[in-house]
Amino acid sequence: MHIVFVFRYHIFFYTRCSIPFFTNDTFETQGRRHEVFVNKTIPMVVEGDDMSAYSQCEIYKTSLNTSYSALNMPPSNTSTEQCNKWVYDSSVLKDTFITQANLVCKRVIARANANMIYFSGKMTGALVLGLLSDRFGRKKVLIISTLMHVGGAFGSAFATDYIFFVAMRFIIGVSCTGMYSSSFVLGMELVIPSKRVAASYMLDMAWCVGLYILCFLAFVTRSWDMILLVMASLTVLLFVCLWIIPESPRWLKSKGRFIEANAVILKWETINGKKALTDTSSSKNTKDDIEPESVLKMCTIPNLLIRTLLIYLNWFVIIMVNFGISLNVGNMDGDLFVNFAIISSMEMLAYTFCFLLLNKTGRKRLLVGTLFFCGGACILSVFVMLFFDKSLYWITLVLSYIGKFGITASHSIIYVWSAELFPTKVRNSGIGTSSVVGFAGSMTSPYISDLGKYVHGSFGEVLPQVIFGACSVIAGMTSLLLPETNGKALPETVFDAVQFGKKKADDRNSRLNCFYTNDAFNKDELTGEV
Template sequence: MERFKEVVNIIGEFGLYQKRIYLLICLPSIFSAFIMLNTVFLLGIPQHRCAIPGYPNDTFAVQSPSHKALINRLIPPSTDETLDYAKCELYDRTLDGDDNSTDLKECSDWVYDKTVFINTFTSEQNIVCKDKLGTANSQMIFFFGVLTGAFVLGTISDVIGRKKTLCLSFLLLFGTTLAVSWAPDFITFCILRFLVGASCAGMFMTAFVIGMELVGPSKRVFAGIIVDFFFAIGTVLLGAIGYAFKEWKYIEITCSAPIAMFLLYWWLVPESPRWLISQGRIEEANKIIQKAAKVNKITIPEKILTADSIEEPETGRLWHLFASRVLLVRTLIIFFNWLVVVMGYYGLSLNTGNLGGDFYVNFMVSGLVEFPAYTLCLILLDRVGRRLLHATCMISGGIACIITIFPMLYADESLEPITITLAMLGKVGISAAFAIIYVWSAELFPTVVRNSGMGASSSCARIGGMIAPYIADLSKVVEGNLGRALPLVIFGGASVVAGVMSLWLPETKSRALPETIEDGKRFGKKNPSEKYESKLGVDNKGYDSNSTAPNGTDSVYTVTKM
């Protein structure tokens, strides 16, 4: 839509009108963080052991010497060096002490430590021991909902419009998140969480599309990274909410009830002019453009767009990215980096409870460290370049995670701050890489398949999100400090591999971006032909004067944290 790009340049690429809309679409990102990460509190598993049969006043904390003696008599010691008592078995003995059998039996009731959580859905439903992987299954179902929602609601937004899909997503999200608070059983909980994930994807991505379709090309990288700061704000606020309540129902209600205010977006947020133009609704698009120009204090003709001025862009197909060896290898590396960076990001967030130290402080710090990560991207992305910065962040973050195995296995609790610091350094690297791969991959895909390529990358990212809970929950399968260390080692190792592989991708900083599939095949070669350079319309600064500014592309791509 070359004519629309010209209009955006005239009214201002990021004027006061766009800034207002952009702020509105950033606010849902705070709640996206609530929804994407609150399983840490909803499905957290407190320390627990078997309840003493026939002893109604049993608690996890020792009440008296006689209580301690009874626990020692009926509960066997744990094989996990980090615990005093077994979690899932007790001696088959009588309460009065006449029986000294050493036979073990599975328990059917538990007592939980209330130091970190007063209660969670997991402790209420006793999803522990033989059902311990239920929490990972539930989180996988949630991320599958995110994948489904992105596909279904993304398709719907192309049919009925961005604005209607956005408000529909808000309505679904509000209803399903509140309903989760009263889920009576595990199956109902999983079904509702699937719907929450689907509607959350629709909310975030559709809102983001509306904002980005109003912003000029040279501002899209800036806008695409700034929205991540709001997600980080949501992470920190979620930690504070969790600390304030420590009860999963109150946390869920607090995170979901304010979503009702987003229903006002029906009157506050406009339809995307790009979508209106694609549907032939030129007059409606003109009205929105006129309003934007008025707020930006720019005078434009009353009908700046006409049906004759709109040209359909050239299109390609996703399978074209696999039609040559060069594009195949490049695409697979991009997909793998998307999978690993999302797996690592959510995995490190979900793994907070295994680091030691104060759970809530760790969680809030994991959100705070994202601020310097994104600031680093804003400062260095156009100075250092995409390839070097992304690879450095992935490799250094991965190494930091791997090194945590040494203090976890060979040091005592006094060195827990070292473990936490290393894990947070890993989170900094992964968070920065998350923002970079979004920009970099969008620039690597040729224009004709950019949206398709980013959509496929988004799907790989969500597969990473579905894998992350199982890796984060390895401590439930492997006992002791090794079980606590394994998730970080796996996330770190995968990050290092992905970072090294990314060095095979070409740099895009200050380069004309590929338009066609043939351009994509030649892109990144050391001596591109003069024909290729002239075809892309490179100006004297090395940028593509036809369709992009230094960091921008005409196509709108939406992945970020979702």
């Protein structure tokens, strides 16, 4: 649901001050008489591309003695004052929270504040709920997150006050991260290694279906509160799924709850009609296997610290660039809904691309390739913006779609790869902390996108694309240092992670070389597959 921000915050709205004495004033011209009143009341200002438009924040201070030109405009030296009422263009959307709360002029910073509060909620959810999921289980956190999401979604749909609205958005931010990360990790741990990519692909396709549903709802309703209300109603259906989804047997086993893990696996046998060759008796696990571990423990071992920092760097860059490109959808030329549908299609194509190639080429090669692909598209758009005529803007639009394809594919890959690199005992908290770093990147992208407002000239115009492109290429280069996980048994403990990626194990020299058998993913675990 968090992609709804495209239809609520980041669309460029045409607005102007309302005529004080005109009770039924509208943005659309009502006739010659209405146009005369607008010219007499609202000053003209020069905006981007040297285009003139009516002021959004000021009106003329006129009197009965004020003289007007043939165009029914007062003299250019007429003083102005701030207005306190506005009218908005409703040709695209009938209303949004911006128009309802009048988040324009002096209150325009409230949009950025609302965005920041929402993403701070996502950061909070990634950190807190990720840790709770590793401690209390994936399913419990999924239930809690769903309850929070339903409450926040209905609350925001009926919000009329700005403070209450952003509070509900904070709750939705927390719950969105908890729901997605718990569902993703649970899905990864419920399937055999050869089906991990398929499980990830199904989650990604569900996301794309949601994007198309959102685009259709926005096109039909053209109203932000109706969009939120329908989306909140659909969220209630999640409670049906919660009765079906089991707890992760991998997590149960890591906590020493072998009887419950066996019960889940036996249920699989009944449903699938296939014997799962699993022995989860405690005799096969040492005390170290069931001791709780923290993701911070990975920072105490040099090679794991470097690996973790590289994962964090990729998350920061990928989400920063992904959000930066998505942020620009509402500002693109052309129809908003068509642009959104094309961007959504790019995401679906990217996920399908990853599904078809991720197991064949491996995580590392594909991530490096897609990051370079995105970075190349961003850098090429710089040359188009600098040296091509503005009539060829469509080339920049196509490059934006290409960049979206590359960065979406990178996002899909890094989610799978990170989940496989972090050991079971800290997997959800590892994904959670990675998401925290990623959302920190998303908070920087609006400011990077607005650099053109502070750095004037053509350099300022292309600077955001330079940053996005360069960061994508750098992240791709650093990901070459991470170990490949394709088709390999995943680490259960931090000490497993130390050994992961090494060609040989030497048990005689150090405890750090001790390798614990990953029974949850070994060859004869569920169906005999690796």
